[in-house]
Amino acid sequence: MKSSLLRFLLVLSLFPVLRCTGDARGMFKVAPAGGYALTFDDDSIEAWYGIRDLLKKYQVRATFFVTNVEQLSNSQIEMLFKLEFDGHEIGFHGRNHLELNQYIRENSLDDYIRTEVIPGYEEMVADGFAPTSFAYPGGSRNKTADEELLKYFKIIRGVSESQRHVPAHNVDKIDDVFYDFDGNRIVNGLGIDNHLAISVDDLTTGFRRALDRREVLILYAHKPSYGDSAYTINIPYLEKILKSAHELGLRSFRISDLVP
Ligand SMILES: [Zn+2]
Numbered sequence: 001m002k003s004s005l006l007r008f009l010l011v012l013s014l015f016p017v018l019r020c021t022g023d024a025r026g027m028f029k030v031a032p033a034g035g036y037a038l039t040f041d042d043d044s045i046e047a048w049y050g051i052r053d054l055l056k057k058y059q060v061r062a063t064f065f066v067t068n069v070e071q072l073s074n075s076q077i078e079m080l081f082k083l084e085f086d087g088h089e090i091g092f093h094g095r096n097h098l099e100l101n102q103y104i105r106e107n108s109l110d111d112y113i114r115t116e117v118i119p120g121y122e123e124m125v126a127d128g129f130a131p132t133s134f135a136y137p138g139g140s141r142n143k144t145a146d147e148e149l150l151k152y153f154k155i156i157r158g159v160s161e162s163q164r165h166v167p168a169h170n171v172d173k174i175d176d177v178f179y180d181f182d183g184n185r186i187v188n189g190l191g192i193d194n195h196l197a198i199s200v201d202d203l204t205t206g207f208r209r210a211l212d213r214r215e216v217l218i219l220y221a222h223k224p225s226y227g228d229s230a231y232t233i234n235i236p237y238l239e240k241i242l243k244s245a246h247e248l249g250l251r252s253f254r255i256s257d258l259v260p
Contacts, residue, residue, distance in 0.1 A: 042068075045080060055242075063254045141158050155255055162176045191221070207245050
């Protein structure tokens with residue numbers, strides 16, 4: 001069991017770090033520019049921490065949407081603090097990764113907010129985080145839930161529905177993964193994990209569109225690894241993506257940077 005005293009001392013010891021992060025946030029205003037937002041979901045904290053240098057190398061500011069918060073160890077919390085200090089965003093991805101529409105078939109939206117959102121959010125706050133963004137577990141959402149959750153978060157990331165129907169080599173035609181600074185607080189991500197088989201050239205068509213139209217291409221993945229299994233993203237592939245974006249001069253946005 002984790003000691004709450006230990007956790008309190010850890011939070012206290014990192015307070016100057018948190019204060020610096022808060023100051024750094026203020027430097028980044030929303031400005032329409034061609035870019036991309038790289039996001040990761042779930043709880044592969046060590047794997048996320050393991051690509052810290054890679055993200056620095058290409059000046060990426062990623063967003064990590066964390067779930068199963070109650071089970072985080074102190075060392076994982078410390079890793080998330082360090083990622084935040086590097087300039088990344090820590091968002092919220094549900095307390096127990098319950099998929100919304102599946103859950104509310106037998107329960108209500110109120111139940112979802114009361115059991116999945118509020119307690120998990122409070123656990124994050126108790127750990128020293130202040131999430132302003134939410135990603136739906138499994139991308140499962142509906143409009144009523146969007147409205148309710150936007151009372152708690154300034155922006156929500158879902159997943160692209162169009163991705164299922166448009167061939168991967170036409171990333172530039174998947175309209176719902178491009179954010180055009182219209183103030184919409186619901187954005188959708190394009191999945192780039194291994195099993196989705198999007199080549200670097202495919203993605204570059206999307207990067208070019210973002211550059212030409214001053215849009216932001218929203219991306220999501222799960223666990224960085226050197227393998228090629230589903231729901232992981234191969235690290236050398238990820239590096240090629242980041243290099244392509246960097247060479248085009250695309251700006252990297254955290255999800256909460258997209259709205260005032
Ligand atoms: Zn997830």
